[in-house]
Every structure is written in C-alpha cells, then in structure tokens.
Amino acid sequence: MTSPKNDHDSLLIKGGHLIDPAARTDAPMDLLLKSGRVAEIAPPNKIKGGADEKLDARGLVVAPGFIDLHVHLREPGQAYKETIATGTAAAAAGGFTSVCTMPNTVPVVDSVEWIEWLRQPERGALVNVFAIAAATRGSKGATLSDFRALQTAGAVAVTDDGKPILDDNIMREALALGGELNFPVVQHAEDTRMTEGCSMHAGARSFRLGLRGMTAAAEASVVERDVQLAMHIPNARLHVAHLSTADALKSVRRGKRAKARVTCEVTPHHFTLTDEDMRDYDSNYKMNPPLRSPSDREAILVAIADGTVDAIATDHAPHATHEKQMEFERAAFGITGLETALALAITRLHREKRVPLSRIVELFTAGPARCFDLRGRGSLVRGSVADVTIFDPKKKWTFEAVNSLSKSRNTPFDGWQLTGKVVATIVGGRVVYAG
Amino acid sequence: MNPARGSLLGIEHLEAAEIMKILKFARRMNPDKPRPLLRGKRVLLLFYEASTRTRSSFEIAAKSLGAHTVLIQAMGSSIEKGESLLDTGYTVRAVGADIIVIRHPNAGAPYVMAQHVDVPVINAGDGLHEHPSQALLDAYTILHNKKSFKGLQVAIVGDIFHSRVARSACHLLSKFGVRIILCGPPELAPGIAATLAPGVRVTRHIEDALRGTDVIMLLRVQTERLAGLKIDLAEYIARYQMNPARLKMAKKDAIVMHPGPIIRGLELTSEVADGAQARILEEVRNGVPTRMAILARAIGKMR
Ligand SMILES: [Zn+2]
Numbered sequence: 048m049t050s051p052k053n054d055h056d057s058l059l060i061k062g063g064h065l066i067d068p069a070a071r072t073d074a075p076m077d078l079l080l081k082s083g084r085v086a087e088i089a090p091p092n093k094i095k096g097g098a099d100e101k102l103d104a105r106g107l108v109v110a111p112g113f114i115d116l117h118v119h120l121r122e123p124g125q126a127y128k129e130t131i132a133t134g135t136a137a138a139a140a141g142g143f144t145s146v147c148t149m150p151n152t153v154p155v156v157d158s159v160e161w162i163e164w165l166r167q168p169e170r171g172a173l174v175n176v177f178a179i180a181a182a183t184r185g186s187k188g189a190t191l192s193d194f195r196a197l198q199t200a201g202a203v204a205v206t207d208d209g210k211p212i213l214d215d216n217i218m219r220e221a222l223a224l225g226g227e228l229n230f231p232v233v234q235h236a237e238d239t240r241m242t243e244g245c246s247m248h249a250g251a252r253s254f255r256l257g258l259r260g261m262t263a264a265a266e267a268s269v270v271e272r273d274v275q276l277a278m279h280i281p282n283a284r285l286h287v288a289h290l291s292t293a294d295a296l297k298s299v300r301r302g303k304r305a306k307a308r309v310t311c312e313v314t315p316h317h318f319t320l321t322d323e324d325m326r327d328y329d330s331n332y333k334m335n336p337p338l339r340s341p342s343d344r345e346a347i348l349v350a351i352a353d354g355t356v357d358a359i360a361t362d363h364a365p366h367a368t369h370e371k372q373m374e375f376e377r378a379a380f381g382i383t384g385l386e387t388a389l390a391l392a393i394t395r396l397h398r399e400k401r402v403p404l405s406r407i408v409e410l411f412t413a414g415p416a417r418c419f420d421l422r423g424r425g426s427l428v429r430g431s432v433a434d435v436t437i438f439d440p441k442k443k444w445t446f447e448a449v450n451s452l453s454k455s456r457n458t459p460f461d462g463w464q465l466t467g468k469v470v471a472t473i474v475g476g477r478v479v480y481a482g
Numbered sequence: 483m484n485p486a487r488g489s490l491l492g493i494e495h496l497e498a499a500e501i502m503k504i505l506k507f508a509r510r511m512n513p514d515k516p517r518p519l520l521r522g523k524r525v526l527l528l529f530y531e532a533s534t535r536t537r538s539s540f541e542i543a544a545k546s547l548g549a550h551t552v553l554i555q556a557m558g559s560s561i562e563k564g565e566s567l568l569d570t571g572y573t574v575r576a577v578g579a580d581i582i583v584i585r586h587p588n589a590g591a592p593y594v595m596a597q598h599v600d601v602p603v604i605n606a607g608d609g610l611h612e613h614p615s616q617a618l619l620d621a622y623t624i625l626h627n628k629k630s631f632k633g634l635q636v637a638i639v640g641d642i643f644h645s646r647v648a649r650s651a652c653h654l655l656s657k658f659g660v661r662i663i664l665c666g667p668p669e670l671a672p673g674i675a676a677t678l679a680p681g682v683r684v685t686r687h688i689e690d691a692l693r694g695t696d697v698i699m700l701l702r703v704q705t706e707r708l709a710g711l712k713i714d715l716a717e718y719i720a721r722y723q724m725n726p727a728r729l730k731m732a733k734k735d736a737i738v739m740h741p742g743p744i745i746r747g748l749e750l751t752s753e754v755a756d757g758a759q760a761r762i763l764e765e766v767r768n769g770v771p772t773r774m775a776i777l778a779r780a781i782g783k784m785r
Pocket of ligand 1: 208209210235288289335336
C-alpha cells in the first residue's frame with residue numbers, strides 16, 4: 048500500500064528536533080529511514096554513509112507518525128461525504144500517518160468481507176487505515192459480531208459508534224469477549240433515552256436558544272456503568288470515545304486508579320470550544336457529543352495535563368453541505384477535524400495552557416498506539432515502522448476550509464489563525480504530504 | 483451573509499430604543515385607516531406550523547399597508563415533498579418576495595433563512611426559541627394599560643420551557659428594567675430560566691409570583707411538545723391554575739394576559755378568562771398595528 052519505491056529506499060532526516068515520548072527522547076537527532084523502517088537514530092551529523100534522499104528538518108520537530116483513533120472515512124456507501132482517498136489525503140495534510148476508521152457506514156462494517164474491502168489498494172489510501180469493526184451485528188445493539196474473525200481480519204477494536212452499546216448485558220458480553228481476545232471495546236457514551244430530540248449541550252445556552260439539550264449525565268452515566276463493568280470483568284479493555292464531560296472523567300480516573308484497562312480520547316473541538324461559542328444556529332458547531340460547558344472544558348484541560356487522557360482523536364465527521372446548511376435541529380451531527388487537530392493542540396494546549404510539546408506529541412503517538420496496540424507505531428525506536436510526522440511548532444497560518452483536502456467543509460474553524468503546521472508526513476518511509 | 487436590514491429575528495439582540503420606536507410607530511397604525519406604505523410589495527407568509535392568530539394577524543397587517551400576501555403552508559406544498567428550507571427560501575425570493583414572514587417548528591430556522599436570502603426575514607415564531615412579534619404586541623398592550631414599564635412586576639406562569647413567547651417576553655421586559663417572575667413546576671419552569679436576562683427569577687409558588695404583581699402572563703401547557711415529560715395536569719391545576727381567589731393575590735389593578743390559544747379549565751378558569759382584568763382579546767387586537775409597524779420597518783418605511 049505505501050511501501051517505498053526502490054529508487055527512494057532510504058531517507059535521511061537531518062537537523063530536526065526529535066520528540067519521541069515513548070523512547071523518552073526530546074533532543075536534536077538525525078533519523079535514517081530505510082526500507083520502510085527506522086534504521087538509525089543519532090545526534091546531529093553522526094549518521095555515516097549516504098541516503099537516496101535527504102530532508103532538511105532544521106527548526107522543525109520530528110515526531111513518530113500521528114495516529115487518529117477516531118475518523119469517519121464514510122466508505123463504504125457514503126462517498127458523497129468522503130472517501131478513503133480524500134479522507135486519508137486530509138489525514139496526511141494533518142500529519143496523521145495512521146487513522147482508525149469507524150464502522151457506521153452503509154452497510155455497517157461488521158464482517159470480514161468489509162474489513163478486507165477497506166484494505167484493498169483500489170481504495171487509494173494515502174496513510175495507514177486501521178478498521179474498527181462493529182461491536183454488534185449491523186450496530187443494532189442486539190447480538191455481538193464475530194470478534195475473533197474480525198480481529199483476525201485486521202480490525203483493531205470494535206464499536207457501535209454513532210450509537211452507544213446501551214444494553215447492560217450486551218456491553219458485559221462485549222467486554223468479556225474482548226477481554227478474552229485482548230480486543231478493545233470502544234464506547235460512544237450516550238444514554239440515548241435521555242437525548243432524544245436534543246441538538247446541543249443542556250445548559251443556559253440551550254435554554255436561551257430554545258434547543259433541547261443533552262445533559263452531561265447522559266454521557267457520564269454510561270461511562271460510569273462501563274468503567275464499573277471493566278473493573279470487574281477479567282482483562283476487559285474499555286476505550287471511551289470522544290469523552291466530553293467532567294463527570295465522565297471522574298469515572299475514568301477511578302477505573303485507572305483501580306488498574307482497570309480503561310483508556311479515553313478527547314477531541315480538539317472539545318478542548319477548544321464550549322457551548323457558549325455557537326452563534327446564529329451555525330450547524331458547524333453541532334456534533335455529538337456536543338460542545339460542553341466551560342467547566343467541562345476546564346476538566347478536560349486538567350485531564351490532558353495530568354495524564355488521564357490517553358489520546359487526542361479528531362472524530363473527523365464529514366458531511367455534505369446540504370446536510371449541514373439547514374435547521375440546526377435537523378442538521379447532521381459532526382465536523383471535520385483532521386487538518387486542524389495539531390494546530391489546535393499547539394495553539395490551545397501548548398501556547399495558551401503551557402502543556403509541553405512532548406505531552407502533545409504523546410497524545411498523538413504513543414498514547415493512541417497503546418490504546419489499540421498498534422505495534423511498531425507511535426514511536427521511532429530503531430526497527431519501528433518509518434511513519435514520521437514533521438512539523439513547525441511556531442509557524443502561524445490561517446486555516447481555510449475551501450483549501451481542505453477533505454471532500455467536506457463542515458468545520459467551525461474556517462478562517463482561524465493558528466500556530467503549528469505540518470511540514471511533512473512520511474508513511475512507511477515515503478513522503479505522502481509536503482507542506 | 484448578514485440578515486437583510488429590517489429583519490426581525492428575535493428580541494434578544496434588539497436595543498431598547500429600537501423597541502420603543504416600533505411601539506411608538508405601532509400606535510400610529512390603524513387597520514381601519516389603511517396606509518399604503520407597502521403598496522406593490524409582496525409579503526410571503528411561510529408557515530411550517532399551524533397558526534391561526536399570528537398568521538391572520540400578519541396577513542391583515544400586510545394588507546392594511548397595501549401589500550400582496552401569499553401564504554405558503556407546509557401541508558400541500560413542495561415543503562411536504564421534501565424541499566429544504568433554503569430551497570424554499572430561494573424559490574420564494576425568485577418569485578419576487580419582498581418580505582418573508584416565517585413560522586417554523588425548529589429554533590433558529592429564520593436565522594438560517596436570513597443568512598441566505600437577501601430580503602428581510604420576520605420571525606413569526608421559531609420552535610422553543612422566540613416569538614418577537616408576540617412580545618412586541620404584549621409590550622404594546624402593557625404600555626396601553628400601565629403607561630410605563632417603570633417599576634413594573636410581571637409574573638409569567640405556566641410552561642416556560644416550551645414557550646418562545648416567554649423567552650421573547652423576558653428579553654423585552656428585562657431591557658426596560660421590569661422585574662420578571664417565572665412560575666411553574668421544575669419541568670416547565672427550570673431554574674436555568676433565570677439566566678435568560680437580568681431581573682428574571684424563578685419560583686415554584688404561585689403566591690410568591692403574584693404578590694405585588696402588575697401583569698400576569700399565563701401560558702398554555704404545551705402537551706404536544708412535552709416529549710416524554712410526565713406532567714400531572716390535575717396537580718398542575720391544583721397548584722398553578724389562575725382562578726379568582728388567586729387573582730386577588732396580585733395588585734388590585736393587575737391585568738391578565740395570555741398569548742392564546744387558551745384552555746379554559748386548565749391554566750385559567752372561565753371567570754378569569756372573561757373577567758374584567760383579562761386583556762386576552764385586546765392582545766389579539768393589538769397584534770395588527772404592531773405587525774404593521776414590524777412590516778413597515780422591514781422595508782425602511784418606519785418613519
Ligand atoms: Zn461517536
């Protein structure tokens with residue numbers, strides 16, 4: 048899929064500052080990539096011998112390739128929103144060398160056949176695509192899908208994302224079987240019995256706007272139940288998707304303290320925006336989970352800094368214009384996010400909240416790699432896969448949605464001035480994006 | 483794009499001075515003495531939700547100003563066939579609409595329309611959000627009875643949560659320093675409603691709401707919008723229904739208002755609805771001159 052051509056078999060990245068949290072490296076280092084692997088890492092100018100190509104990384108950060116645990120590539124079935132080709136092009140532009148694609152497609156990816164279909168070269172993937180399979184047949188929440196077969200076919204986790212796994216017994220079974228197979232169960236935590244007809248967070252703002260609101264409890268109650276289950280089922284692996292509330296974080300902390308295998312991701316929009324930010328019923332501020340209260344965002348920022356959060360994931364959710372430009376309550380949930388994630392993290396977390404760059408890199412690399420056991424990725428030790436992201440942490444730029452490589456334009460960040468830009472994205476030793 | 487000048491999307495972002503201007507102009511409007519301020523103009527009434535009084539009131543107001551009116555209702559139009567809000571907007575603009583009056587079950591629909599169509603858009607009620615023309619005609623009615631907003635206390639009793647009338651009224655009255663007391667059970671009058679505007683508070687006790695009150699605004703329990711909320715109507719009646727005994731708790735010269743439709747025997751008794759303090763039909767009458775002012779303002783003729 049992305050194997051280097053013979054004539055560009057080796058690439059020397061020179062003069063950069065390597066941040067590899069898993070290897071505890073945060074220093075000037077040169078990096079030699081060869082035959083799709085990391086061949087050598089050494090202090091500046093210490094790598095002897097030539098390379099087919101050289102990349103000047105002076106003034107830049109060199110990091111393990113970024114991993115996004117949560118994207119909607121919309122294939123099969125919804126190519127009018129996004130395709131694997133366009134979605135992974137946007138991913139490459141955002142510095143992601145690996146993305147995990149969600150199964151809420153048409154049809155739902157709940158079989159080995161569709162997992163294999165996703166991996167076919169005809170899909171035109173520019174970066175690594177890992178499949179997350181449906182946890183239940185058709186994501187209907189009634190019977191578990193064939194975890195064993197799906198895992199063997201290459202799925203890295205299961206989920207019914209877009210919907211929660213609500214039924215107690217089904218969730219218990221999923222965690223139990225996942226525990227046996229060392230297979231993470233990803234939960235979209237939303238008690239949909241409490242959120243019918245809701246289109247934003249329940250609070251002063253939703254009351255003012257006359258929009259029915261999703262309570263924080265609708266998320267937190269499901270996370271609490273799941274953490275309780277994970278604490279009592281041997282080896283169960285629970286991953287909480289797009290966690291957005293302070294109360295849900297409390298449950299995750301409790302689970303982690305009890306040594307349960309509980310991980311969680313947060314999105315750039317949840318650490319950047321709150322429910323106060325939506326203006327004039329702009330549906331580019333409509334997503335699920337919704338933008339929460341300022342105190343929820345504060346709690347997320349604390350959890351990012353203190354290590355409770357394992358990964359930043361975009362929940363990249365492209366939609367066509369006609370699905371968004373309409374009545375707020377009827378518009379589709381979701382926003383795009385692949386191309387703005389790093390810049391939002393640097394702008395909001397690093398520059399404003401003083402989160403160290405190494406922690407941000409960890410949330411894009413080693414953290415997500417651990418959540419789903421993506422072996423050989425998330426770190427640049429010798430012998431690991433030559434997935435590399437090179438970025439300029441100081442570069443100021445303006446994100447223009449019209450220039451997005453995604454097929455869709457549904458983002459609240461159009462026209463935002465941001466700091467931090469991807470300069471090169473390297474997958475398996477091959478440059479797939481150069482900014 | 484920005485909404486066209488003259489649009490009326492809500493009360494929240496309207497300045498007090500502008501509100502007074504509309505109310506003053508409304509006082510000069512009289513449907514029995516037509517003024518051709520809108521002669522040759524086309525007013526499109528786009529109604530996605532059933533309405534008797536608001537629709538007919540806008541229609542009479544527009545005609546009294548010499549405009550042509552066209553009524554499009556969701557039922558039996560291309561809307562029913564699945565045409566989007568914006569496509570309907572583009573279509574009625576292409577047909578030659580000069581003003582669009584829109585009533586819609588979704589909050590914010592008039593905003594979406596106004597951002598894409600280059601004619602003034604008037605919100606005739608959007609979901610649970612706002613009902614600006616109702617708030618203006620209620621303000622007109624209050625001023626007619628109380629001369630000034632100064633020192634007034636207004637109690638709004640009933641289903642606040644589902645009421646766009648309540649939201650618009652709170653915004654409007656708050657801009658003039660009126661003390662506003664919202665009253666009802668927690669499901670219908672949630673505590674968060676107090677954050678709507680300065681001077682708004684919430685109480686569960688009807689006596690507390692009525693003591694010293696100059697204006698009582700009653701709201702219907704919108705059973706069709708409850709969406710799963712369980713409200714015991716008998717208990718509601720026992721605790722909140724406006725009857726002659728309760729009315730006595732308010733100021734002697736208090737007036738009773740209701741945006742309609744009223745449900746006798748639920749939020750109020752017939753004695754109250756038909757009593758000397760009721761201003762319910764006066765509100766309906768005041769709707770026409772108020773909406774004449776709103777329409778004249780829409781095309782810059784409010785001078
Ligand atoms: Zn989700």
